[in-house]
Amino acid sequence: MPIVTIDNHTIEVPEGTTILEAARKIGGDIVPPTMCYYSKLKGSGGKCRTCLVKVSQGSAKDPRPMPKLVASCSTPVADGMVVQNITSPEVLEARKAIVEFLLINHPLDCPVCDQAGECDLQNLSYEHGANTERYEEDRREYDKVDIGPNIQLHMNRCILCYRCVYTANQIANSRVHGVLYRGDQAEISTYIQNAIDNEFSGNVIDVCPVGALTDKTFRFKSRVWFLKPMNAHRNCTKCSGKVVVWKFGNEIYRVTARKDQFHEVEEFICNDCRYDHKQPEDWTIEGPAKLSKQSVISQNQYGNLKKPSIILPIEHRTEKQE
Template sequence: MRLCTFASWRVKYNALRENYIKMSDNIKVTIDNITIEVPAGTSILEAARKVGGEVAPPTMCYYSHLKGSGGKCRTCLVEVSKGSEKDPRPMPKLVASCRTGVMDGMEVKSMTSEKVLDARKGVTEFLLLNHPLDCPVCDQAGECHLQDLGYDHGWESTRTEFERRTFEPEDIGPNIQLHMNRCIMCFRCVFAAEQLTDYREHGILDRGEHARISTCISKSLDHDFIGNVIDVCPVGALTDKTFRFKQRVWFTKPVDAHCSCTKCKGEVRLWMRGDEVYRVTARKDEWGEVAIASDGKPGWICNECRFEKKKVSDWVIEGPSNISRHSVISQGHYNKTVHEPQIELLAEVIGKEPIMKMDIHDVSDVNKPNVHLNQIQGPAHSEDFK
């Protein structure tokens, strides 16, 4: 009898408690006419990402796993057409959604607002003012957030007549290539170095138009986990030197793999061509950020996994990665097709084995079986092809 009352009391208590949490913590916000409930303290951007799809504003500087990031690039501007339930006045200007918290009953317009789309177009134009547009040379092409932004929101041509800002090339170590001309000053790499490594060697030097990513003075970036600045960089300003010019991103095949690493979780994405591992990166989620690993933390990877393990035997391959169908990287990859056992139909029809008249490797100089570009430390040079 006593047990029974205790149980019923407990059920009642739990129900009340849940109700209380719902009432106190979750607030309603409407983004592009879609209402969702989010905990108080969420930013508009995070709420929009919960809705997902095209409602989520594009971000160039905000990175959810890096504390303090955001508020610099202004690509995530949204219109707040109703401040909250208590104060329904609209906000007078567009607000940066990554830096603005949601209020109860707030109404936000992201992609449904003409003002927002126009502002994003302007912001994109500003970001591209000094961008060199050397996408044919850049290794980031194909997975570049600025390319996506320009494609979605940019002008077709430039209107500026001034010279673009240029910097002297700077060597920041054997593994990471810095192209300061391409940088959009998002500060993500600074936060990543600050929060992931034991010591930050690089930062922003000078200010205004002269502001640049640099080390003080001529240091090399080699602290462990510093390789993650490559993954957080939204453009091609920081790229992997061991992958430099080896392959275009869309000709490599992304494969999820893991290894037993003492320093990191070892869950990575390999970018392969045939049996050769060309590049190792962290796994990315749908927002282009490092995905959450199996231990519930962001899956940053260590320098050894990223730069040194370039053999298939170093990894346990799980299977092809899920790449958005709209990405150029997914061209020619058919992930979810069923592989039937192949029937040698031709041999059956003609009654004999077909004769191979030419093996392409006998004639072609490209992709020779005995030449392994992925084993070269830096970019290939003319003598590597002799």
């Protein structure tokens, strides 16, 4: 089994593991952020380039460094590989640039966006982004589209991670969801604006890293940080029935799938559980859901917001990181 060193942490992983998965096994601050990679979706990853890392030693056999930064989510490890993530200023610089690219066509409408507070892009730009904006031109604009009775697509916010495309294609037999056009005009769309008619279609909302796909039953109902996420379950014939219900007082505002520490859905849930069971008596509450300390939702509930510490020599630190 290959032994790989990531930011001075050494770990032994099975053959074929990607650098990102190896880093996730080590855990902590050295895990590269991801916007498009999703371990549960086959074929995802490699697109957003936020998980770029530097391979300073290719393998024990061939110790040459890789010429470019590589996407850790799609590069398999080799024995004796040495990877630099947050210890390389080059990687942090590139990541900062990627955040800027992702944001130039993303409307800064967090104050009215339902995803705010649990948005991967928000977290990413908070941790890795620049303080100022250099983009002065117009942003692309689209109309809001309803895909299905309960899902709204707002392409303005989309960062084209393709996660929803993979989800829609992999949980259903027929392919109805895809990308139209090219370049920055590319657009997520369903086949001739059809609805996604599928028992599990609601999961595209959970996998969306930004607020491009939102739950219409929850739109503008409440900010997520005012709600209390509780693990709950019910007997469901279609899915596992293990969900998180978001409560305000005794009222259930919305139901989502449970997410792990990397913001990935643990088990996909069906539309019945998601949209049609919002009465407290429908659910057996297990207890409060675990929230990441970085999450803004955990503010004032589980301790102070922790900003990841960047292990860098002083001269490379920017003002913000100190």
